[in-house]
Amino acid sequence: MTHLAFYALAAKVRAAGRAADLAFVICNETHALASYRQAALVGYFGVRRTRLVGHSGLADIEADSPYALWLAELADHLRPQLDALPAAAPVLALSPAMLPAALAASWADWLPDHVWVLPLADPDGRAHAVLFLAREDPWPAEFDAESPEYLLLQATATYGHAWWALTGRRRSIGALWQGLWARKALRWSLVLLPLLLLVPVREYALVQAEVVSLRSQVIASPRDGVIKRIVVPPNTPVEAQQTIAELDDTTLFNRLAVAQAALASARLELHQASQRAIESQGAKAELNLAEGKLREREVEVAGLQREVAQLSIKAPAKGVFVYSDPDDWAGRPVQTGERVGLLADPSSLGVQAWAPVSEAVNLASGAPMTLFLRVAPLDPVSARLDYAGYQAVEAPNGIASYLLRGHLDEAAPIARIGLRGTARVSGDWTVLGYLMFRRPFAAVREWCGC
Secondary structure, three states: OHHHHHHHHHHHHHHOOOHHHHHHHHHHHHHHOOOOOEEEEEEOOOOOOOEEEEEOOOOOOOOOOHHHHHHHHHHHHHHHHHHOOOOOOOOEEEOHHHOOHHHHOOHHHHOOOEEEEEEEEOOOOOEEEEEEEEEOOOOOOOOOOOOHHHHHHHHHHHHHHHHHHHHHOOOOHHHHHHHHHOOHHHHHHHHHHHHHHOOEEEEEEEEEEEEEEOOEEEEEOOOOEEEEEEOOOOOEEEOOOOEEEEEOOHHHHHHHHHHHHHHHHHHHHHHHHHHHHHHOHHHHHHHHHHHHHHHHHHHHHHHHHHHHHOOEEEOOOOEEEEOOOHHHOOOOEEOOOOEEEEEEOOOOEEEEEEEEOOOOOOOOOOOEEEEEEOOEEEEEEEEEEEEEOOOOEEOOOOOEEEEEEEEEOOOOOOOOOOOEEEEEEEEEEEEHHHHHHHHHHHHHHHHHOO
């Protein structure tokens, strides 16, 4: 009956597809061959990476619990002894007397008196894990081929091979290279790789871009004042001399009213002085003073009327008035020459891009550009580079970049002023190898300074 249990256990080991499943089978199903109170499986995963991976009666393992950490330290201490065990009887009967004082002090807290330590070794005899089987009854010192303990050792050998196959199987470098070199596809790849690196390609840079108008002019405030309102909505077509914004006129109209009243008084005084000059020769001097005062008032009124005419900001030509939210401008003070918006010609579209300093390639006038708009990434727009700036400026994303301007090769219905996306700007011709390793070479030279 014990042999049937061994065969059933071996079938479960072969069916385990993961290390966690195998650890569960080892710690819980081994009880069918030999009785024990608790079983713990500790795996070796490199220097200072020994940890508890399985325990009887537990589905989830806490590898950082005090019990698990003590078992891991115990397994590290026993590893040299486990590798030295004979292949015929790979088992170690452990007792507290065989341990250092620091480990033996905690024995009574975690384990009963009698513990078998079984290494799970690979085909070369190196232990990749260790199985602790603990119980109150002593383990037999000697046993024959028919005893359950002998089958337990045979099962441990099966466990070791399965554990090595799932977690620690490594092929030597020579064997791995021979296996790869035996593949014809790899040999052809190594032969064609140098030729592939010599394939001519064009340098390119992926930069942020925006659709702009090539014919546009700035609409600025003609005088100091406060914006009363923006007459037209944003991005609205306007005609030449159409009013697009108005400045506050309260103070200026009051001054004009006062000046016009003073002008009326000056005219009345001139009329009265003219009548007195007819009757008296001495009144002719008053007539000259009244005429001078009248001309002064007329000049003042004419100047104020010109200022009133400047309160209306008009479009100098036909186009689209581009600006931000109207609510941002209402009541906003402006100075003479301050930009209010942009008058753009929607029939002449181009591309404005910013190439980061670290990404700039050798860009020449006429270089091809491909614009991928965010609203239509599957419909690229073709363009040509007109010029690239020599001086780095701050891009909208805050990165020092070179300003690029270009024009569309053909009319694109999807293109509209203000749309943003990514532009692929092509540079000089080079080879694929240089394009692939240009950035690593630059980083290495920057690091080493050569």
